[in-house]
Amino acid sequence: MYVCLCKSVTDKQIRRAAARGVDNLYELRENLGVASGCGKCASMAQSILDESNASHAQPTMYVPSSA
Numbered sequence: 001m002y003v004c005l006c007k008s009v010t011d012k013q014i015r016r017a018a019a020r021g022v023d024n025l026y027e028l029r030e031n032l033g034v035a036s037g038c039g040k041c042a043s044m045a046q047s048i049l050d051e052s053n054a055s056h057a058q059p060t061m062y063v064p065s066s067a
């Protein structure tokens with residue numbers, strides 16, 4: 001679906017950018033132009049970016065302490 005109508009950017013493009021390492025709205029704007037027009041897409045783009053980055057996060061390993 002289109003997230004940014006001004007720049008014709010889809011959620012898939014945002015997810016692909018996140019998979020390449022884009023992790024904030026500033027970088028997303030630099031890469032895809034998201035939120036560089038009217039700005040109404042910023043919160044939706046941020047949500048998709050956050051969701052994508054959370055799903056790519058490495059699980060943390062639990063290491064029990066000896067104390």
Ligand code: FES
Pocket residue numbers: 003004005006007034035036037038039040041042
């Ligand atoms: S909808 Fe993205 S800048 Fe207008």
